[in-house]
Amino acid sequence: MITKLKFTTFVAAGAIALGAMASSASAESLTVVSWGGAYTKSQVEAYHKPFTKETGISILSENYSGGLAEVKAQVEAGSVKWDLIDLEMSDAVRGCDEGLFEQIDPAILPKGDDGTPAEKDFIDGSVTDCAVGTIVWSTIYAYDKGKFPGGGPKTMADFFNTKAFPGKRGMRKTPKANLEMALIADGVSNDKVYAMLETPAGVDRAFAKLDSIKDSVVWWEAGAQPPQLLADGEVAMTTAYNGRIFNAIAVESKAFEIVWDGQVYDLDLWAVPKGAPNKDTAMKFIAFSTDTKRLAAQAAWISYGPVRNSSIPLIGKHAEAGIEMGPHMPTAAANFKTAIQNDFEFWADRQDELNNRFNAWLSK
């Protein structure tokens, strides 16, 4: 008995050790990296589970908080552990330029359910050399209704108006989206924002506007923080990713309200790090997850809009809360009126400079 037990333990230990060594080379699993929280959950429900069911390939889900550092470190060290990564547009462009990602053949993308070829079905710019889009998400601001019994803020200018709407503000610790919002609040029209940010005077103007509320700002870094800051009462209003706030309202029944005015929307895309251990499976997963039905299914879990036109009519109710999802999408007509698209070319060019300025400004 004891011998048998020992033997079993030995085999089990060996199997674990082998498994640990082989996991990166095995075709039976895929390491998918995303942003965590409600967003990763929506991907697990809409993509990962059906994929595993259909192919038997298990998916290991990891979290990160954006940026290319980890991918770059893995690719340069020649030990890539990630197979697939969910990225913002500007990182997808930059990583592709720097050769951090595998090229993706657009021919692997399936036709839309209504027969539209993939290249027409995806919205403009959502399929690049190295990345395939999945969702349209948005940076909005949201407030705690309890803090404003006499009526909450309505416009982007209200966010920067601490006299009429007192209380701390939460903002992401990056110039991206904040500078755009500052200019919109300062009265710049949507189509002029990026042209203005190209000029030193425009950048000065944006920073001057940020400066006016600097003492009231609590800076956040991970997407899960802003709903938490609101719930803890640390801030009265905060910028956030719209899906996170929706999740807090719909699933956690928080009394938050989203203000869509001046939302800055962006895409999230899949990319495969160069030299990924399971490159072929990753490509299969990309094709699987970006078909019409799967993209629409994700919208049942989080309020981010699918990038395929053919998916939009299929958007239904929230899978748990039973709320009709259509009106909560960043792209819904009522929300979209004053939206601006994040200009990834601008940010890919200017982010080093503006990050430096932002950091210098923060520390003063």
Add this chain to the structure above:
Amino acid sequence: MVGPYSLSYRGGEMSELLTTVDGRPLKEALANAERSKRIRAVLLVLPLFVFIFFSFLYPIALMLYRSVENPLIAEHMVETVAILENWDVKEVPSEEAFAALANDLVAARKTREIGKIATRLNFETPGLRSVITGTGRKAPRWGPPFKEQFIAYRSEWGELETWATLKRLSPTITTVNYLAAVDRKLNVEGNVVQIDENYQIYVDLFMRTAWMSILVTLACVILGFPIAYMLASLPLRQSNMLMILVLLPFWTSLLVRTTSWIVLLQTQGVLNDLMVWVGIINDAQRIQLIFNAQGTVIAMTQILLPFMVLPLYSVMKTIPPSYLRAAESLGAHRFLAFWRVYVPNTLPGVGAGCLLVFILAIGYYITPALVGGQDGQMISNMIAFHMQKSLNWGLAAALGGLLLLGVVLLYWVYNKLVGIDRLQMG
């Protein structure tokens, strides 16, 4: 044990060599024995040495090299670099340079190195990224003469600054990272100038890092000295009990201690709640105690305090109490005896503690990252930013190099003033 030796005379002359029993010269035999001892000693420390070399010295050397290396442009823009070598930076170069650039960009696009080149140039002159990648996409379709087409596509090609940047980054060894690390850059004429005031950050940050580290060190001396004195003067049983109170936090995870401070000091935290409850402040007046420089200093002082207490304690333990009694019996007031006799004897401990705390403090990373907020960030957080976010590893390495230089200088000064051999760590 060297082994049995006996001295014997061969012949009668005193000048004869001393030999061992088996006739070998004594000197040689001793040297042999010493050598094998030394080899054994070296073999014992060899694993440690190899470990330190690969895990400490080699990475540091690699990092310092990264702060000055710049092979990208020289390797992948060979023709352009060759032509720009003789360019006088007076006016935009001629067609010849544009043709070379077109060749280089097309080739770099094929090898997919163009993005790296674009990123490197963009660190130096913001906006060049899209100029390079965009031109790389277009250039294969262009034919000579190139100059007009380049400038028509992006006006940057008609600016001196663009070409000067290319020339500046041509050498394989560069100082631009170190200049950037002290808020300086080379202008078009090749002179070192300060960058725009709105973008200056590192010099201030180095000063702030030094200042906050000094504050932490002072606070540690002021708090640590009485603790160490008490520990050293109490009977052993009691002092051992109290020592646990010093060591327990020392053994507790850094993250746990830092987050405990957040729980205590945040605006909705324990201390503020208490003050509101007692009525010192009302609910709207909650004080911002953490997520700023002051919170960082408080948390870091608590975390680094054991590094002050332990060396102090070990030094104080060796000072005989009879010194003080002798001073008092010779007529010194208790305070005078303490100040003139006891304190000078503790100086090696104070020095060691200060050196230890200060060096640990200027490189501190996790605590300022978690509780630093806006004005409590230190230079290490900026290094992390350039490692993880902006991916400007050259600049991160240069900032790290300067920090290392600071520590080495401090060590040198300490050695000159106090002598490193007097360091007592306990």
